[in-house]
Amino acid sequence: MNSFKIANKTIHTKNHELVRNDQVKLGSGGATSVIADSTYSPTADADDRKGWIWTKLAGDTAKFNYYMYGSTGSSHPWTLGDLKSLHMTCSIDKWDNVASVPFIVVHTVPTGSGDAGAFYHSRRAYTLNLANHKIIVGEHVNLYAIDKPNLHNENRYIPLESKVDTGDCADSEVILFITIHSDSGALMGTKIHVNEMGYDLNNEIKRSIKLVT
Numbered sequence: 003m004n005s006f007k008i009a010n011k012t013i014h015t016k017n018h019e020l021v022r023n024d025q026v027k028l029g030s031g032g033a034t035s036v037i038a039d040s041t042y043s044p045t046a047d048a049d050d051r052k053g054w055i056w057t058k059l060a061g062d063t064a065k066f067n068y069y070m071y072g073s074t075g076s077s078h079p080w081t082l083g084d085l086k087s088l089h090m091t092c093s094i095d096k097w098d099n100v101a102s103v104p105f106i107v108v109h110t111v112p113t114g115s116g117d118a119g120a121f122y123h124s125r126r127a128y129t130l131n132l133a134n135h136k137i138i139v140g141e142h143v144n145l146y147a148i149d150k151p152n153l154h155n156e157n158r159y160i161p162l163e164s165k166v167d168t169g170d171c172a173d174s175e176v177i178l179f180i181t182i183h184s185d186s187g188a189l190m191g192t193k194i195h196v197n198e199m200g201y202d203l204n205n206e207i208k209r210s211i212k213l214v215t
Contacts, residue, residue, distance in 0.1 A: 025212040028054055037214075038064040040184040043197075046215040053197025054213045055095070063186040070187055070199045070211055071180035073111060080109060082205050083173030087202040088128065089146040089210075090182050091130060091157060095193035097139050101185040106147050110175035118169030122178055126171050128162035135160050142197070151202065153210065166214060 008185040026032045028046065037043055041064035044054035073079070088106045098103060117123045128147035137143075144153050147162040168193045182199050184192065200210035 024209055025214050028213070028215045036069050038067060038069050039042045040068070047195060048054060049176065051093075051195060051197070051215065052196055052212070054215070058184070058188055058192040059189055061190040063187040065184045065188070066194075067107075068182045068196065068199065068213075069179055070209075071177065071201060072099055073176065073178050073183045074081075079176045080207075081173060081177060082124075082126065082171060082175050084107065084204040085148060085177070085201065086145060086150045086205055087149040088180065089151050089153065089161075089198075089200055090196055091142060091144050091153065091155070091198035093140055093142045093195040094137055095140055095195055096191055097137060098189045098192065100132045101188040102192055102194075103130045104145070104182055104184050104196070107179075107181050107183055109166075109175065109181075110171075111178045112171075116170065122169075124167065124169030124171040124175055126168075127166040127183075129164045129166060130160070131164045134163070134168075142195075149202070151200070151208075152209075153198070161198055196199065 018029055026036050028044065042065065044056040047053065047055045058064050085108065087179060089105065090106065094102050106128045109128045110124045112121060112123045121124060142157050144155070144157045144159045146159060150159055150161070180201055182196065184194055196213055198210055198212050202208045
C-alpha cells in the first residue's frame with residue numbers, strides 16, 4: 003500500500019498539536035500517493051472550483067480512493083477508539099442513486115489472526131442513509147462521520163450515519179489507513195468534486211487537508 007506526505011501550512015500547539023489548513027497539490031508526488039490505487043486520476047475543475055473532480059468514464063467498476071491518513075506517517079498507534087470525527091467537503095455533480103455519494107473507510111492493521119482481508123484486519127465504512135437526507139446536484143456539503151466537526155464554512159452538514167463493519171472492528175485495533183471513496187457500483191458519468199478531507203484523533207490531532215490544483 004502507500005504512504006504519503008502532506009504539506010502542513012499552519013501548526014498551533016497548546017497542550018496538543020492542532021494542525022489546520024494542510025494541503026496537497028494535484029500533480030505533486032504527495033498527490034500521487036493520496037490518489038494511490040484509484041482507477042484513474044482526478045482533474046482540475048472546468049469551472050475553477052477549488053479541489054479535485056473525478057468522473058467515471060465507463061460502465062465498469064472504476065472508483066477513486068483518496069488516502070488522508072496512513073499509519074506509516076505516525077509515531078503513535080492510533081486506534082479505532084481514538085477516532086472522534088471524520089469528514090470531507092464535496093459536491094455530487096451528477097445524481098443517479100445513493101452510489102453517486104462518496105463515503106469514508108477505515109482499515110486496521112493486520113494481526114495475522116482472524117484478518118478479514120489480505121492487507122487489513124478489519125474494515126469500517128461510513129455511508130449515507132439516503133432515507134434521512136437530501137442531495138442536491140452541485141451543492142458543496144460537509145459529509146461527516148461520528149462527531150460533527152467545525153469546518154468554518156457555510157456548507158450544509160450531512161452525517162454518514164450508516165456504519166458497515168467487516169471483521170472485528172474492535173476499538174483497540176490500530177488504524178492502518180483512513181480513506182474516502184467513490185462507489186465502484188456507481189453509473190458511468192458519476193462526477194464527484196472534493197476539496198477537503200480530514201479527521202480528529204482523540205481530540206489531539208485535528209487535520210483538515212485541502213485538495214488544490
